[in-house]
Each structure stands twice: as structure tokens, then as C-alpha cells.
Amino acid sequence: MKKRRLHYHLALPVTAIIVVLLLVNIALSSSLQRKQAEDTMRDQAYILSQNMSAIWDFISVNQSRINYDRDGVYNQKGLYCSKAGLSVGALFSKRTDYIISYAALNPRSEQNRADDFETEALVAFADDPSLEEYTAFGKVRAEEGYFRYAAPLRMDGTCESCHGGIAGEIDETGYPKEGFVDGDLVGIISIATPVGQFEQNYFENALLQGIFLVVLSAGCILASYWFTQKYVSKPLGKLERAIERSGTDRSYERLNADAIGAKGEISSLVSFFNDASKKLEAVHLGLESEVKRRTLDLESANVLLVSQAEELEALNGRLKADNRYKSHYFTMMSHELKTPLTAIIAYANILREASGSAGDLNADAIESIASNSRDLLRLIENILESAKLEAGRASFEMQVVDTDEVFYHLESSLTSLAAERNLALSFFRSKHMPLFLADSVKLSHILENLISNAIKHTPSNGYVIIESYHCKKDETVRFRVIDNGTGIPEEEQRAIFEEFVQASDHMDKPTSGSGLGLALAKEYAELHGGSIQVKSTVGEGSIFTVVLPYVAVVSEGGEDDV
Numbered sequence: 001m002k003k004r005r006l007h008y009h010l011a012l013p014v015t016a017i018i019v020v021l022l023l024v025n026i027a028l029s030s031s032l033q034r035k036q037a038e039d040t041m042r043d044q045a046y047i048l049s050q051n052m053s054a055i056w057d058f059i060s061v062n063q064s065r066i067n068y069d070r071d072g073v074y075n076q077k078g079l080y081c082s083k084a085g086l087s088v089g090a091l092f093s094k095r096t097d098y099i100i101s102y103a104a105l106n107p108r109s110e111q112n113r114a115d116d117f118e119t120e121a122l123v124a125f126a127d128d129p130s131l132e133e134y135t136a137f138g139k140v141r142a143e144e145g146y147f148r149y150a151a152p153l154r155m156d157g158t159c160e161s162c163h164g165g166i167a168g169e170i171d172e173t174g175y176p177k178e179g180f181v182d183g184d185l186v187g188i189i190s191i192a193t194p195v196g197q198f199e200q201n202y203f204e205n206a207l208l209q210g211i212f213l214v215v216l217s218a219g220c221i222l223a224s225y226w227f228t229q230k231y232v233s234k235p236l237g238k239l240e241r242a243i244e245r246s247g248t249d250r251s252y253e254r255l256n257a258d259a260i261g262a263k264g265e266i267s268s269l270v271s272f273f274n275d276a277s278k279k280l281e282a283v284h285l286g287l288e289s290e291v292k293r294r295t296l297d298l299e300s301a302n303v304l305l306v307s308q309a310e311e312l313e314a315l316n317g318r319l320k321a322d323n324r325y326k327s328h329y330f331t332m333m334s335h336e337l338k339t340p341l342t343a344i345i346a347y348a349n350i351l352r353e354a355s356g357s358a359g360d361l362n363a364d365a366i367e368s369i370a371s372n373s374r375d376l377l378r379l380i381e382n383i384l385e386s387a388k389l390e391a392g393r394a395s396f397e398m399q400v401v402d403t404d405e406v407f408y409h410l411e412s413s414l415t416s417l418a419a420e421r422n423l424a425l426s427f428f429r430s431k432h433m434p435l436f437l438a439d440s441v442k443l444s445h446i447l448e449n450l451i452s453n454a455i456k457h458t459p460s461n462g463y464v465i466i467e468s469y470h471c472k473k474d475e476t477v478r479f480r481v482i483d484n485g486t487g488i489p490e491e492e493q494r495a496i497f498e499e500f501v502q503a504s505d506h507m508d509k510p511t512s513g514s515g516l517g518l519a520l521a522k523e524y525a526e527l528h529g530g531s532i533q534v535k536s537t538v539g540e541g542s543i544f545t546v547v548l549p550y551v552a553v554v555s556e557g558g559e560d561d562v
Contacts, residue, residue, distance in 0.1 A: 014224045018217035037198040045149030045191040059084040097194040104187035121150035140192045147193040155180040235266045398437045403468045422460045430469035437551040442524040449517035450481040450544045458485035475550045484541040497522040
């Protein structure tokens with residue numbers, strides 16, 4: 001990649017600054033020259049207007065001399081102020097590029113009819129009697145490029161004979177009088193000054209100034225380039241090449257500041273480079289020996305890591321075998337325990353039916369055998385399900401779920417457990433609860449574990465409530481298990497869903513359990529794509545909420561069943 005030299009980096013900003021200053025200077029000079037040109041044109045127009053006003057006044061004052069002969073006989077010569085002013089203005093306009101005229105809103109002659117600029121001036125003078133002049137840039141007779149100037153002509157005593165007196169009375173010149181009084185606006189002197197000469201002068205001045213500033217900026221740029229090249233770029237270039245060569249072939253170069261033309265800060269930079277080069281040489285020599293030593297250490301460490309990896313692989317194999325053996329053992333033992341327990345429960349039911357009036361003591365003993373057998377059977381089933389989940393063999397079957405049917409089976413199996421603890425067990429189903437698709441066996445297992453836990457941790461005379469409803473806001477079905485039991489501390493609420501973990505019990509009497517029920521319930525809820533939420537306060541009770549995605553039951557016709 002081609003390198004951009006430092007003198008270019010310095011020359012470009014210098015050029016940009018000079019160009020900006022040049023443009024600012026030209027803009028300011030242009031504005032100043034235009035202002036000066038406008039002031040000059042205004043002064044010239046003012047002088048011309050005063051000359052024309054003096055001619056007007058001279059003719060007006062000398063009317064008596066002009067219109068009387070030597071014998072003192074009055075003879076109107078037709079040379080009055082207005083005609084004299086118009087004639088002088090016309091002659092002056094013919095000989096120069098200036099245009100001088102007189103104008104009024106209601107003139108006696110069409111030659112004095114006001115154009116747009118003159119009409120604006122007449123209105124301005126009429127509105128403001130103290131106004132002495134009115135200016136603008138515009139056109140005359142459809143030609144552009146004129147500076148327009150207007151000065152007012154006001155009524156005084158010399159104009160009385162022609163324009164004063166009674167309005168409508170015929171004056172000496174044969175025109176009806178306007179009936180003006182002293183100070184009224186009679187008309188204006190209009191002067192149009194061509195701006196072409198001024199614009200030409202402005203352009204020539206701007207061009208000369210621009211050429212001078214361009215030459216000046218070019219000189220500054222060349223000087224900046226030359227000094228930067230000599231005292232900055234060349235020394236830095238030599239330093240750069242020395243840095244590139246430094247360390248190659250194990251050589252570390254030293255530079256002489258005077259030899260490469262380095263001055264000031266660059267000379268200090270060369271000294272710093274020489275010191276750094278010396279230090280790098282020493283560091284390089286030390287690094288070579290350090291690299292050799294570290295290489296030997298890494299080789300030894302690599303041999304050790306390979307040995308440890310082999311040991312870990314062997315250990316991992318033994319762990320997998322132990323895990324398979326554990327799962328197989330749990331499954332085998334659970335099946336072996338489940339068979340006699342089923343027989344015990346069956347015989348306990350037979351004894352309960354046969355005991356009849358055998359006495360309360362026998363009935364209580366039989367009921368105790370049946371209850372503990374059911375608890376032990378539930379524990380064994382949890383162990384079996386946990387082993388299936390761990391082995392990845394848990395089945396998942398979506399089928400139509402009727403909440404009433406699920407609640408009926410739960411009530412049948414858990415009412416006796418609640419009665420033992422003298423608890424009120426209640427089931428409530430929302431009337432808008434629809435049929436939905438889920439694994440009904442696993443859903444029953446989730447709710448059975450949550451309800452049995454609630455019964456175990458609720459003191460006598462308490463209550464356990466089970467609710468179900470359809471949440472349309474997020475399209476989920478929800479089951480809530482509510483109790484007024486001992487509650488769970490906030491710091492333990494996440495841990496209770498781990499295997500073999502139980503919350504600390506705040507009842508006087510501890511409860512039994514393996515700590516698998518909630519872990520299985522959580523796993524089954526997540527298999528459905530849902531979750532279990534808990535909200536609990538120590539001493540007040542707990543609310544467990546099972547949230548499952550609502551999967552509608554679709555009939556053969558494509559409509560949802562309700």
C-alpha cells in the first residue's frame with residue numbers, strides 16, 4: 001500500500017485553511033465594495049437631485065422676469081419650472097447613461113406618469129413627511145441594472161400661482177390648479193444610475209484580489225511543503241526505515257541525529273529510538289533463552305496432560321458404567337418392591353371390607369397399613385420415573401385431556417390422605433375450561449405430587465384448594481395448588497425442584513419424602529413446554545402454578561372442539 005507522506009498531511013490542512021480564509025476575505029471584500037458602490041451612487045444621485053431642484057427653484061423664482069417684457073407687459077413664455085426641469089433632465093439623460101425625470105401620482109403630462117418604483121417612493125414620502133430620499137435597485141423601461149433614487153418636491157410659496165389656490169381654477173399655463181397648500185407633496189425627482197460601470201470595477205478589483213491571494217496561498221503551501229519535507233519528512237523517513245530494519249537478522253541499528261538532519265523534537269525522537277533499540281537488543285537475547293526454557297516446560301506439561309487425559313477418559317468410562325448400573329439397580333429394585341406392595345395394598349383393602357364391625361382398633365391398623373403402602377408405592381413410582389428420565393426412555397403421549405376426569409381420579413386417590421390430616425380438599429374448574437391436548441398421565445402425576453406435598457405440609461384443620469382455568473392472554477392452561485401450610489423460605493424456593501432436596505419444614509412434626517416428587521413434576525411440565533411457578537410465605541402457605549401451553553383439540557372437520 002502506498003504511504004501518504006507527512007508533508008502531504010501538513011500541506012492539505014494548510015491549503016484548506018488558506019482557501020477558507022481566501023473565500024472569507026473575498027466575501028467580506030465583495031460586501032464592502034458593494035456597500036461602497038451603493039454609497040457612491042447614492043451620493044451622485046443626491047448631488048444630481050439637488051442640481052435639478054436648484055434649476056426648478058431658479059425657474060420658479062424668476063417666473064415674473066421670464067413672463068414680462070421690457071415694457072412691463074405680461075406675456076406668458078411657456079417656460080415654467082416643470083418644463084425647464086423636464087428639458088434639462090432629458091438633455092442630461094441624452095448625453096449620459098443617467099436617466100432624470102419628474103413624476104407625480106396625478107401628473108399634468110403623461111411624461112410625468114410614475115412607474116412602479118416612483119409610485120412606491122411617492123407613497124413613502126406621503127406617509128412620512130420627514131423622509132428625504134428613497135432608493136432601490138431595479139429596472140427602467142424594462143431594462144435591468146439601475147440604481148433608483150427619488151427625492152421629494154414639496155409645495156412652497158413659489159409654486160402658489162400654478163398649484164395652490166382654489167382646486168380646479170385654471171392657472172397661467174392653462175392647467176387646472178391642484179389646490180396644494182404649503183408642505184404638500186407635489187411630486188418627486190427620479191434619478192436612475194446605471195450600475196454596469198460599478199459592477200465592472202467591482203469585478204476587476206475582486207479578480208486582482210483573488211489572483212493576489214491565490215499567489216500568496218501557493219507561496220505559503222510551497223514554503224510549508226519545502227520546510228516540512230526538509231526538516232520533518234526526510235528525517236522521519238530515515239527513522240522509519242531504521243525501525244523497519246531493526247531486529248531483522250538480529251541487528252539493531254543506531255542513528256546519528258545530525259547525519260539525517262533531525263532537529264528539535266525529532267532529534268529527541270532519534271535519541272529515544274537509539275535507547276529503545278539498545279533495550280530491545282538486550283530483551284531479544286533474554287527472550288531467546290526464556291523461549292528455550294519455556295519450550296522444554298511446555299513439552300513436559302504436554303506429556304503430563306496427555307497422561308491425565310487418558311486417566312480422565314478411563315474414569316469417565318467407569319462413571320458411565322456405574323451410572324448405568326445405578327439406573328438398572330434402581331429400576332430392578334423398584335420393580336421387585338412394587339410387586340409385593342401391590343399385594344399388600346390389595347390385602348389391606350380386603351381386610352378393610354371384611355373387618356366391618358371388628359372394632360376401631362383393627363380398622364385403624366388396616367387403614368394405616370394401606371396408607372403407608374400407598375406412600376411407599378408412590379415413592380417407588382417416583383424412583384422408576386426418575387430412572388426413566390435419566391436414561392432418556394420416558395414416553396410422551398399427547399391425548400385429549402378432560403379436566404373433570406383428571407380431578408375425579410385425583411380426588412378419589414387423595415381424599416383419604418387429606419382426611420387423615422383433617423384437611424379440607426377442594427377442586428374448582430373454570431366453567432370456560434376447554435378440552436386440550438397433553439399427556440394426561442404425566443399431568444396427573446404433576447398434580448398428584450403437588451397436592452400430596454401440600455397435604456403433608458399443611459397442619460390439621462387447614463385447607464388445600466386445586467383450581468384450573470384457561471388463560472387466553474398467553475394461550476395457556478393453568479392449574480393452581482393452594483394451601484395454608486407452613487410455607488417455604490424464599491431462599492429455598494428454587495432448590496426444592498432439585499432431586500433429593502426438601503424444603504426445611506416449619507411444622508412441629510417432620511414429614512417424610514424422598515425429594516423426587518417436585519423434581520419429577522418440573523421435568524414433566526418442561527416436557528410439555530411449560531413450567532411450574534411457586535409463590536410462598538413462611539407461616540401463611542404456598543401457591544404452586546402449573547403453566548402448560550394450550551394445544552386445542554381439532555376435530556376431523558378442522559374446527560376446534562369446545
